[in-house]
Amino acid sequence: MGELVWISGISIIINLSTRSIHIANDQYPTGKLxxxxxxxxxxxxxxxxxxxxxxxxxxxxxxxxxxxxxxxxxxxxxxxxxxxxxxxxxxxxxxxxxxxxxxxxxxxxxxxxxxxxxxxxxxxxxxxxxxxxxxxxxxxxxxxxxxxxxxxxxxxxxxxxxxxxxxxxxxxxxxxxxxxxxxxxxxxxxxxxxxxxxxxxxxxxxxxxxxxxxxxxxxxxxxxxxxxxxxxxxxxxxxxxxxxGFPTGPQLPSFAPRTCGSPTRLPVIHLSGESDVEMTKISLEIDTFIKVRVQDIGTRLKLRREEQDLLLQRLLHVPNRTYLWTHLILNLVESDINIDKTGIIKATSHLPKTVNDAYEKIISKSHDFEETKRLLHIVVVAARPLTLMEMSLALALKSNQRSYKDLELKSEDRFRVCVRDLCGLFVTIVNSRIYLLHQTAKEFLIQNDLTDLPKRIPRELKWKHSIRLLDSHRVLARLCIRHLLFAEFENNPLDKNAISQYTEDHPFLDYSAKNWATHVLESQMEANNTTSRSILRLCDASSKSCLTWLRIYWTCQNIDFSEQNFTSLMIASYFGLIAAMKYFLESGAPGLNSRDSTHGRSALSWAAGNGHKAAVEVLTNINWPRWGMGILYREKLQIDSVDRYGRTPLVYAVWNRNLAVIGLLLNSGARVDLEDKVGGTPLSYAICSENDSAVRLILKNGTKIAVGPKEGIIRSLLFSSTKKGDKDVVKLLLETGVADPDLEDTDGRTPLSWAVEGRKLLLKNGAQPDLSGGNGLTPLWRALERGNTVMVQLLLAAGGKTGSLYNPTPLSRATQKEDHKIVEPLLKDGRQPGLAEENKSPPALEKSETPLRSSIARIDIWEDSLNGRLNETSLGTYLGAGEDINRRFTARGYTPLMGAIIKGHLKLVKVLLENGADVNLRTGDSNNATALWLATSTPNINSVLIITELLHKRPDLNAICGRFGNTPLMQATLQTKNVRIVSKLVDEGADVDIKNYEGKTAKDFAYTNTRLLFALLPAEGRQLWRDAAAAHMEMLRPWMNKAKFSGAHTDA
The missing domain is CATH 3.40.50.300 (P-loop containing nucleotide triphosphate hydrolases)
Incomplete structure (x- = not known):
């Protein structure tokens, strides 16, 4: 029997390791994309x-x-x-x-x-x-x-x-x-x-x-x-x-959902794990899980056999066990320092009977109720998980602080300990971001409706349903507002060409800028004088603080933006900030019908397009003072103000599918028959977007409108929008699935052919191919970035050049992208656009002939290392201009090599290493990490190949990094969990027995993963295992066949 178990273990190890290698080969394909x-x-x-x-x-x-x-x-x-x-x-x-x-x-x-x-x-x-x-x-x-x-x-x-x-x-x-x-x-x-x-x-x-x-x-x-x-x-x-054509009746499983009568069924098999039969099986497997976990704890804590048996019996005595309950309870037991027979009896005498009881016990251990609740308020409503440094800053913010200099921020490592002390196992930290342990943890905390009133909750559960989402949004809204008014953002405002660097240098700014207004709306907060003044300052379009957060916000929106003529009223209307809107209107500020310079849209258009009913109501009431605002304005609101595309606020309300806003505009006299530049009307867009409720509402308005067939409206709008290059309408038609992108008109032409023709006409009729936008990018550059071969050829024929002071030439950019279909027309073009001299080999980046180019290059080498655009030629240019290949960037002190590693840019890693990048430099943050440590900590598709390249440069294999003092090998077992990586590190000489600050080795981290344990063996040990498996394969095969015949599952 013992021999069979040993052989079975070998087969499992080899099966899993072989499968892992197979998957790795699939994930890291060879060849050149x-x-x-x-x-x-x-x-x-x-x-x-x-x-x-x-x-x-x-x-x-x-x-x-x-x-x-x-x-x-x-x-x-x-x-x-x-x-x-x-x-x-x-x-x-x-x-x-x-x-x-x-x-x-x-x-x-x-x-x-x-x-x-x-x-x-x-x-x-x-x-x-x-x-x-x-x-x-x-x-x-x-x-x-x-x-x-x-x-x-x-x-x-x-x-x-x-x-x-x-x-x-x-x-x-x-x-x-x-x-x-x-x-x-x-x-x-x-x-x-x-x-x-x-x-x-x-x-x-x-x-x-x-x-x-x-x-x-x-x-x-x-x-x-x-x-x-x-x-x-x-x-x-x-x-x-x-x-x-699908079967009915007895062919379907008895517990699959059914409909009345005997119609044919949707071919979806429903396997109900909550049925009594399956729950019995799951309960037995949970018992198995408990036994393994108790044995694991017993091994690590050196418990005697009778102590392990006692712990197991006490756990199995609790009914309705789940995996989550077991995980929580065993962590509570394991954290008790008095783990002996008496300690086990004491710890298990009053075990939480449910997951909610366990959650209550975990959080109740907190030494600071108010700080814990504040942290949980933030976690439950944050639009994304906050990093440790963001959370550290958020909790440190007080009402009297006006600058980063006023803050006393803890280091990341120290704050990590604080979070654990405050919340215990209730939250988890992954890659320096804070999450709730489980979805049920959020459900435990929040009040969903009036049925969650505290009086209905048992007195012993003071944390259950203790958090109202309105309160949580209010907490986070005030923190964001307070932070955005820091002196740094007014005195040292954001340069829109260096947003990523600026947000990296100012923790919590990215989150605050993108989410503060949402939290204000969700909190339904009644603005007091202090809050009102703060919101008005943030909406003041003339302030540098406003421009700072607004520029960051626009980076997460899929629309172009220029702050020119974007007024304070527009800002407040765009976000639906009613108190601010009323202030700007009542103060007599001009611009009720002003339009921004980018899209030509008014405050009403932005409010309607974003679905802010209350904001639209405030604006439309201006024309009807008897409705309660009590003030006669100097100008009337233009309900049908058109933007640069000929669209009215009603069109954007239809696009937003907001019936309440549509109704308000219709009641205020909005016209439903006004055509935009591609021939679309509010009614036709409602029909095309299959918004039947909006169609009925518009028709009910009483206007006599002749409505043609739906197919004809769709066809007309699709071809009109492609001919005129209106991507918003094309996107609307294609996203709703009502339009066929390969539809042909009466001449047999498709929308694509008309799109190309439209660009030809623009160029033929005087459109300037060299005219750059506010970001310095010309049409040729944009076409190149999007890989649009046809457009590149059209622009070259029209004389297109780069027009950008700080970007690579089109030819060099195409060379970097290795897009031969675009390189060819660029090379054929006689002017070789963007080159300083004729008959010269095209550099990837022009020499930095001006101080401006030199200063921008120092930013670009870091940006290019992150986005993968850096290559050998452009790197040579940077180095020739005096750039240091090992220069540190951002507050974390990362080098370009580190940036390329965390983004998984294999070719760039090779180029940087070949040009002298130092593999043993350490980061400037609390991790004090090497390049190899980062590579084993940030798994991606190229991890194996990147680590292979680093190993060629003889890095420090046993570098102690991070809060817990883990080596690259430990990180590989914890993060990448890739057999090839672990075995490579071992073969190169990584120490498998070295201990971190907690006394753990790489073997401890791989304890429950048979594949990784196999990889941690020295090369000769792994070969011995393979040889032993081959020698006993004939003995193993009959055993596996017998197990399969008897119905046992052997595909471990």
């Missing part, structure tokens, strides 16, 4: 999806078997018919659905030659993990990385034509269907975890798309596996519906 392919992979990289998956722990052996052995899973997995493309798994909170999803991705359904597996883990606490469009971007990126052949010319053209495609659900969905339709796709499995944490609109879009997909006869190689909590809205989204 074309420039456009690389660009598409870059723009699809919207979220660190692998890191988010790996945040979940690995499953314990003996768990997740309830699912992988289930007949419904086997049927979905093995059945290749379209009748079982989607499997929906619903499981109660805390029962391990995310661990299961990770196990499926890594071990049960890994990518093979005949199958491509991709995934996305939704999470409510991450802004980028709530979006279904970001999920589709990540799914497509994984498909194209693993099956590069699927990134066809047709798909490349779709990305080139459709600007903003990555924010369009319908556009991305069509790309997915196109990519998976061919024979080259093999089988593609998409695993989407926790769809209940996806934003509601996106989840509905996904459900609708699946319904339409199943109602067709398309032969796709696409399957979905979805996990969620058993919520009613999820069940409604994935109810069966009538689909021709």
């Amino acid at each position: 074309k420039a456009k392919e690389r660009e598409i992979l870059r723009i699809l990289d919207k979220s660190p999806y692998q890191d988010r998956k790996d945040r979940n722990p690995d499953r314990i052996n003996g768990t997740c078997e309830w699912f992988v052995g289930h007949e419904l899973f086997k049927d979905w997995h093995e059945n290749k018919s379209s009748a079982s493309r989607t499997l929906w798994v619903s499981v109660d909170p805390g029962c391990g659905k995310s661990v299961l999803a990770k196990y499926l991705v890594d071990s049960i359904l890994p990518t093979t030659e005949s199958r491509t597996t991709c995934y996305f883990f939704f999470k409510d606490e991450f802004e980028d993990q709530r979006s279904v469009t970001i999920a589709l971007c990540c799914i497509l990126r994984q498909i194209f990385i693993q099956r590069r052949i699927l990134l066809s010319d047709t798909i490349l053209e779709q990305f080139e034509i459709a600007e903003g495609l990555t924010s369009s659900f319908s556009g991305l969905w069509n790309v997915l269907l196109s990519a998976t339709a061919g024979e080259d796709a093999s089988q593609i499995i998409c695993i989407l975890d926790a769809i209940d944490e996806c934003e509601d609109q996106g989840r509905s879009q996904l459900a609708d798309a699946l319904r339409k997909l199943y109602s067709t006869d398309r032969n796709l190689n696409l399957k979905f596996l979805l996990t969620s909590r058993p919520y009613g809205e999820i069940r409604r989204d994935f109810q069966p519906f009538e689909t021709p």
